[in-house]
Amino acid sequence: MPDYVRYSAEIETVAPDERSTIDGLKEQFGHILDATLADYGRGVRAVHAKAHGIACGTLSVVEGLPRELAQGLFAAPGRYDAVMRFSTNPGDILDDAISVPRGLAMKVMEVDGERLPGSERDTTQDFVMANAPAFVARDASQFLSSLKLLAKTTDRVEGGKKLLSAALRGVEAGLEAVGLESATLKTMGAAPQVHPLGETYFSQTAYRYGDHVAKFQVRPVAPALLALRDERIDTKGRPDAIREDVDAALTAHGGAWELRVQLATDPDAMPVEDATVAWDEEASPYRTVALIEIPIQPGWGERQRALDEALAFSPWHGLAAHRPLGNINRARRESYRYSADRRREANGCPLHEPLGI
Template sequence: MLKGFWLWLGALLGKLLLLLAAVGLLGWGIGTAYYAWKFSGPVSAEEQVPANEAALTQGIIEDAIRIVEQHRDNTRVLRDAHAKAHGCVKAQFSVLPELDPALRHGVLSEPGKTWQAWMRLSNGNAYPQFDSVRDARGMGIKLLDVPGDKLLSSPATAGNQDFVMFNHPLFFVRDVAEYQQNFAAQASGQKVLAFFPSWDPRSWEIRHLIIALQTLAPAPASPVASTYSSVAPFKLGPHNIKYRVIPDPASCPPYELPEQNSALPNFLRNALYQQLSLDRVPACFALQVQRQNPEHYMPIEDTSVAWSEDIAPFETVATIKVPAQDFDSREQNLFCDNLSFNPWHALPEHRPIGGINRLRKAVYEAVSVYRHQRNGAPQAH
């Protein structure tokens, strides 16, 4: 009797599992077909600015300043994102000697040219937390003494050309409207509403939630061991491009980082210090660009969509070397804290494009001015 019951129950569970598998496969097939239809080209090669974008941007600035105040420490107002730096280090940015003439624009216009730069490596969160916590990681590069009028500058930033990246190729919102809704929910501590704003399933952003969870990744072994992406598009002369920075260990002396104690709160700074300051071994990277092909689904206004590398492969345009150096001093850490990285500190040939970049222009500048004023620091450079 009991044996028969268990056999019946096992058969029933087996059928339920098969049914669930069939439903899952059907859902996967429908989802794949839907996104293949939705994410099909061609797309516009020009920006498309929504009429309500300015009003949405003002609301985001107010929420960003609210977050800055929530996360301030006892003495200083911190950044609204990427508050914790692993260090600011000197770097050398060298244009490829044999660069394709079609890509010779802006700071890439002179093959073989080397620019001196600052590089800031950071965690993504607005609060300085342990490095072992899952998080995004950021890289900011500031080229120095770049001649020419910039799209946004102060007397202190007039010679700067900035590149701002983090270690995931996609952003978890598509545009300014979704960013405003998502950011407002998170600023109010209602994280569930960030991706599920209502009971209507049509408003749910499950794909974007998955991107957000992928972005909050375990820490790398070292800040110089990650790939960092622009996420949003930019101009490169006449081209629409995305860019990324990848590790290029073959261009530096061989080096194996000793195992770090990842339980320490600042082990990523320790890893950087170990390589550059103790072992005196440089770190090497390559800057690459990906050109938009608007005949395919490579949108300018949706930062949650990857541009296909099969259609538009990345091309190396410059190398970046971080030489061995001493960087972890009180004076340099304070200098690092006062640096401001903004993708609009840029020559017109490198103009940021798309809604998220237009948002950055307003928010980065507003928060930077607010932060420096509250800290009694000179305006950012």
């Protein structure tokens, strides 16, 4: 049995400049939100603005989990309503020819237990993930530098972004051919045009896991989804190609994924405060704690569009047993709320945490 890292408040180290960094993030989010509101006439998210699919289903906690995994939401077998949102990371709604990393947000409903601050009246547990094991920035200060560049390129000519994306994909392909890759280039437009339903998603940042510390992963297990792994989407002449292909796949066969957990075993090799470090899977492999099942349904349409407009996702919607950890997550708390509040105000529509599907 590995010696798992025990959770305590002392596991986090708050940087002296975090307050000013969070204020800077909110300022840049504001620039992005102002630009997109002027473009679209409605409020959209400051990051991950474009949804490529919304799917409703269930999350079932695995029976007989060992003690170290039977924590928080996963302490006992249970079946919960859940919503999955597939997206890409820019704050503007771009032609899918501009290739950027895939994101997955999931909301689990009617979850009982002690709540995180600011989430006391809710009964949801959110998971926010991307299709890479590590975050592009070490901490929120580094992320702020990247966000300033993204804010400056929001509302720029889309044709130039397409050309840049194509050029960066060529550079990234060259790097990968010699065993290298660049998370920064992928964020700027060099990410491969993979199918979102075939991807594995990672929380990238650390979370409390009851008595322990962990990262999360969502991995496809349905054969139809495994067949989509590494499949490239043809975006030529199709500005919403990803949405169309996700819709076709969910309409044809739905999907199934495993939610998995990687428990920290070494506080130095598996840091909480440096989000660029992917934890060693040989030292601590991901282990399955729940099954996510999405029955056959449309992936996009008016119902999905309305649901997308009504929902907000944040790692701070959840249980105290799954408290977000580290600098990036601490910065997300206010900045994500700021983005949701601005969207609500612009659209004149309240955003409530749902009680169920």
